[in-house]
Amino acid sequence: MDVQLLLVMTGALVIAAFAHLRGLQAGIVTVTLAAAISFIPGLPRLELDPELILGVVIPPLLYSATLNFSFFAFLKNLRSILGLGVGLVIFTTVVVGFLTSWIAPELGLAGAFVLAAVVSPPDSVTTVSHGREIGLPRRTISILTGESLVNDAAALTLFAVAVAAVTGDREFIENPFLLFGWEAAVGLILGVVVGRVVVGVRAKVGNPTIESGLNLLVPFLAYFAAEQLQASGIIAVVAAGFAVSLSHFGNRTSALPATAYRTRLQEAALWPVVDLILEAFVFAYMGLQLRFVLEDLAESNTPTWSTIGLGLIVLLAVILCRFAWVYFSYSRAQLSLLIYARRMAASIDPRARRRRRGRGGPGRGGRTGPLGRQGGRNNGHVTVLTPAENLLVSWTGMRGIITLAAAGGIPLTIASGAPFPGRTIIQTVAFIVAVGTLLLQGSTLPLLAKTLRIDTSAEDAEVEEGRAAARAVAAAAVAGRDDPTSGEYFDLQRTALTTAVRARQVYPGSARDVRCEIDALQAGVTPLLD
Known part of the structure; x- marks a missing residue:
């Protein structure tokens, strides 16, 4: 098994390199070729414990996505997410x-809901990681990224029930509602605790290699700690990722080790x-299962074609859902925006507005920050995607490894x-x-984004303006100052960025880019060994 696993990973990377050279989507090419390879006579089945997939493969992928995702963008799009x-789900x-x-x-209602819970969560991490290459707008990427960080927890709770x-x-x-509440709350608390503890330890180490090693352990520590308390390991990983990423703007940069910048570059x-x-x-792994899934189906007492037909119907159903x-959400958001606009128009008194302008204030409630929003917040703002953006969001519903892992985790007996x-079905x-x-949505998404x-x-102008x-x-x-080779010179700039973010004078994403x-x-100007 160890040799087979190594060969699969090596082959997958070779295929990815080939796809990159040809300008093809590596995921689509890998799945297709792996499915064809699975029919080689005598090829042993690569079958992994679902707990291994959920505990080893998923946490680092989610953690990496969280580190690269703005917590403020998550809050801004929280309703859609x-x-x-x-x-x-x-x-x-x-x-x-x-x-x-x-x-x-023949599955029964409970068995049918097991199947439904298995296929309900899209796996968008891989898609959004290449979103800008595909041509997705930043706002769409933010919503899809946020969705991918929370939907697995909801689906796995429904699956367990x-x-x-x-x-x-x-x-x-x-x-089930109290169960999800427990899993979410405890997972959130544990994730934040794990993230903050690791941040505190890393701040005292001062060695980029050790700090990066500690950071690699965070998703696994958060996941398994939460699972031991029957909480959501997925939510714990996401919370830990946000706790680590926010630490850059939650404390003064001068309190970090002098080598912190090297750690960030290394990571x-x-x-x-x-x-x-x-x-x-x-x-x-997904592609290599094809032959063996068909063999399992043939060996069971289940009619092959009727099961395949059911699969195609469910495939169509999840897309249409x-x-x-x-x-429906788009229509509701449009209605909310219309109601909000009418209320604002009805509540504005021109005489009161002139009085407020005469006092030099923005109106009731406080100052207007450099971000162009009262107190740095979008008070009462309703975000509505365009029809084209909604079409992209609708078409990015690819299922992935979570679906296969959950299906593989169904017990053999009751x-x-x-x-x-109906386990085989x-x-x-x-x-x-x-x-x-x-294959259907993933292969056509770049073309759809290009066509729209x-x-x-x-968006690009706003990003450049923020930077x-x-x-x-x-x-x-x-x-x-005329000493751009000293550590203090760069620390002063990072400290100023941190202060500006906390005062809502610059966007966190812009500050992160400039940092x-x-x-x-x-x-480039500091010797490797101080």
Whole structure:
């Protein structure tokens, strides 16, 4: 198994390199070739424990995505993120569950809901990591990234409840809403604690290699600590990632080790490598299951073609569910925006507005910051995506390794010792949905984004404007100084950026980008050994 695993990872990287040279999507090419390779006579089955996939593969991918995602963008789009990450997962589970129980009554209602929970969560981490290359707008990428950070926890909770209903086992907390609340709350607290503890330890080390090693352990520490308390390891990993990323703007940079900039540069190069290896392995693992899924289906008493037909129907259902939910949310957001605009128009008194202007104030409630928002917040603002952006969000519903891992984690037997009803059917349908969405939606998403020709010039201009403001803050901090080779020179700039972020004078994302520029400049003028 160890040699086979090594060969699979090596082969996946070779295929990814080939796809990159040809300008092809590495994931699509890897899945397709791996599926063909699975039919080689005598090829042994690569079958991993689902707990190994959930505990080893998923945490670093989620953690890396969180480190590169702005917590403030997460809060700004929280309504849309929770709608997709929780609301859509529940909606898809309910619709697909009842549909499956009607088409395949032999599964039973509980078994149908097991299948529905398995196929409900999209796996968008890989897609959004290449979002700018594909042509996705930044706002769309933010929403999809946030969705990918929370939807797995909701789906796995529903999966655990549905499996318990079939097997007759009792969950830690029987009420599914209270169960999810426990998992989310405890996972959140543990993740923050793990992240803050590691941040505190790293601040005292002063060795980039050791600090990076500690950072690599964070997703695993958070995940398994939460799982031991029957909480959500997924949420714990996300919370830990945000705790680590926010630490750069939560404390004064001068309190960090003098080598902190080297640690950041080292990790900026490290995490993309980790992502590449894990993503390549995931796609190869998915493709290599094809022959064995078909063999399992043939050896069971389940009619092959009817199961494949069920898989195609469920595939269509999950796609349509996402479209229905996204456009329902779009209509609701448009209505909210209309109501808000009418209320604002009705509440504005021209005479009162003139009086406020005469006093030199922005109106009731406080100052207007340099970000152009009262107190740095979007008070009452309702974010509404354009129709083209909604179409992109609707089409990015690819399923992935979470779906396969959950399907593989279905018990063999129920409490009475009888076989789990429809286990082979569920696993086959899950495979069809995962690979089908990847090949159908994943392969056409770049073309769709290119065809829609969404104008991102306003977004690009806003980003450049934010970076210019951050560069001005950094430059003002060292105005008049003529020693750009000292550590203090660069620390002053980073400290000024931190202060500006906390005062809501510059965007956190812009400050992070400029801080990376400062780190690179310091690395270029500072000897490796001080």
